[in-house]
Amino acid sequence: MGTRTVRDATRELLRNLGLTTVFGNPGTTEIAFLTEWPDDFTYVLGLQESAVVAMADGYAQATRRPVLVNLHSAGGVGHSLGHVFTAYRNRAPLIVLAGQQTRSLMPDEPFLGAVEAANFPKPYVKWSIEPARAADVPAAIAHAYHVATQAPQGPVFVSVPVDDWDAEATMPLPTGHRVSGFAPDPDALADLAAALDGAQRPALVVGASVDGDGAVPDVVALAEKLGAGVWAAPMSSRCSFPEDHALFLGFLQPERRAVAEALREHDLVVVLGAPAFTYHVYRGEPEIPLPPLYLVSDDDQVLARAGNGIGIRSTPKLAIRALVEKVVPGARQVPARPDAPGKPVEATPISPDFAYSVVADLLPDNAIVVEETPSHRNCLHDHLPITATDTGFLTVASGTLGYGLPAAVGAALGRPDRKVVAVLGDGSSMYCVQALWTAAREHAPVTFVVLDNAQYAAVRILGESAGGTKVPGTDLGGIDFARLAESMGCPARTVEQAADLRPALAAALQENGPSLLHVRVDPNPQPLY
Template identity: 70%
Template sequence: MGTVRDVTRDLLRELGLTTVFGNPGTTEIPFLTGWPGDFRYVLGLQESVAVAMADGYAQAGRRPVLVNLHSAGGVGHGLGHVFTAYRNRTPMIVLAGQQVRSLLPGEPFLGATDATTFPRPYVKWACEPARAEDVPAALAHAFHVSTQHPQGPTFVSVPADDWDTETLPVPVRPRISGFAPDPGAIEELTAALGNCQRPGIVVGPAVDADDAVDDLVRLAERLDAGVWASPMSSRCSFPEDHPLFLGFLHPERRALARALAAHDLVLVLGAPAFTYHVHRGEPETSLPPLFLISDDEQILARAPQGLGIRSTPRLAIRHLCDRLPQSRRTPPASMPRPAKPEATVPISPSFVYSVLAGTLPGNAIVVEEAPSHRTALHEHLPITARDTGFLTVASGTLGYGLPAAIGAALARPERRVVAVIGDGSAMYSIQALWTAAQEHVPVTFVIMDNSQYAAVRILGEAIGGEKLPGVDLHGIDFVAIAGALGCRTHQVTEPDELSSALTAALADDQPNLIHIRVDPNPQTLY
């Protein structure tokens, strides 16, 4: 026997959840009191920042993570990035405080009414235990649901007076592993791949999340199949300098259908089929025959056509590699790369990415949230790392990139992390720079400042919007803000200043922010 607090801490130790991200409130004091020396508490100055940091930590480290939030108000602040964690399929357990049980019938101050319904539908499971004694078991349950494929956040609400109750230890069970495809379905796919002439592969973020990039490279090379990145992919699941890489599918039906028209069979691996963002009419041609491999039954159910095969990516890819002979097809032509951009004033985003590509160490992690410059990123900063080389937000919820980079650096201290963030995106979570300074994480934050919400303006004008209010941003001094929060800073206004600023920042063992004024002229997003 022991208190719920002690039993829970022993459980968290055995589950590897001793790094906790949070922003404390009074309902969390009983959980946090007497904080153990072998636990690490990473403080975010707002709950959404804490959740996004935890997400980056879990994504980069391929490990589950615990977030501690404050009752209803704190959970509410964090829900934007709980939604992100759901879309990112992040193994995250959200542990929230709740008022003491005796006060709950009277709807007390700081109480969460129907606490488990608040984060739904963007958690896989939610619970407020019926008894204090059940808190450790609820957390063990949440861990297994969260880490089971498809992974995602779970939520446990704990009344403040539960932590001092006596309870029994909870036995720790190993994580539930991935699962293999149905043998009959994989044989049907193997036969189809053997009989087609121009196979294509569309790869999504689940491949990198399952540490299967090297396996996918072997499969593509065995098939001589061109590989596309799925629309709006939040990770890089195929090295972009590989000769078989064909580029990035657009989140628009017509453009996507045109890109895939050259194939007589398309295998979609670890991605939806497909994620769209804009609509410009129905495609002129239908999609080729599709085979979809996913660990998510909802993705398979939503697919408009094709044979769905439920499996975690790595096991399915290995099953295919074991069955397929080496192809004798002629490989498709490689993706053409644009010329190196010129140094201009104002500095172009393409130039920033080009210089960054020539400066980054080979195993760097790039965290990105500059939506209006995504095309320039794809063209001039190929991601080549085969282990979590790239992270961005799958949900479209702004404010993720800056704190996620901090979490990634905490999870992978042996690697350099560079966050490329738009000025608008940065201001959703700028206070995360304080955590970067307090934790001494050597992240390089590159702020591309075009003084506007350019993505909103570009898409708005594309659909006929005129004189849109609320898209212009002016007068934000990122150097002053970052310096006040404890980061080292660099101001770049001329092209020849960029390389030296990046080199200095990447060589430093402290967080650095580089503020770059970039060309404000709008570009085409897709």
């Protein structure tokens, strides 16, 4: 019997941890890890490292499971960092495993070597290491798994020199299991329950971590028992309350005065699984104070920024379920939700509102919507209500463009039982358009709808609202997304007339694998917030 190598031990560990699906883009420093690839492992190839990380992020979020990402030394890790930042903001449990040059060459700063590899992705990984000895590699990966999957979840990084994989495995194989969530302090929870019972007009503000913890049905039960209105947190990257529910009040905007105005009718606000609050623009301090506020989060840094709010540390589901048991049922007057906008007009040029309304009409039951249309977010809110209570919606928490297209591929690979519909801007799509090749190669069940307004409209809108004039670098146009998709094996069609949109989307949704619809929309931008 031959020597048991670090590679052998690591593969056994990965099987034990359920990490046999690997997203990657390999280089020479990864060959020793990849050689004689096991038949029970799946390697999902992406054509650029940033797309690879975003695909893995979508996969991890849709499945609520950690995933291994395989990158190439300094150059590959460097390409990936924009979406490592996104994975950190998305709280995606990615174990990023990167190659490194041979240990004996490192004193001479070799070609392809990563100087201070473990520091390279910081601060946007929860933990990072290059093991001191080859024999420590499996233990380092097991440690990374535990850190990545403990709340708050997030990416971790392990750099492995190429010669480590063939070294003898001399250490015992680590065992591993995911650490469960943690409950709130009983006294703090009792205080919150009493505050809710005494409130006449309480509001719940729900963020991405509620859906991330699978707690949407629980927060629905809490809202209904209280008779409390529910707001979506500013810039939330997931849907954590069904948007067709009678208690859903709408979306808080990422601006201080707008948040204060929206919440002014409430006498108590409880923020669940979100910061209080995420802002994007500054237009001065609000003239009215926020109501008394409680903040329930599993993230000590979020709690540290609670300001005058009262923080309670807990993973969302355990806190929400405990509150459902403790609070007294109430028949409260919920503030009126603004009237829903009317049905958009079918006219050419196609308006983003109309495009979203058609998607809403044709969206399959239990579909996952992945969105990255920064200049049309209000159109999404107005015309495409998300109703699924299990990962019904994913978008980018960091604001780093290029997430939506590859994340949709990853989500489709993770949940092949559900149709994935990705609604994307033209500018956003071009950052990681290579992921269309992976979608075609893997026959992923995803429909891409690219809304092409021929510009970086969000930059233009926010720039003009801040007083900018003649800002360069915002005009696009002339990109043929249908031909791009077809060149990578993905069926596609361009739509310019409003009357053609519905039948074209219906046909695209019937495809068993991926398809793309290139929709030319009105280039006149609308206000964001």
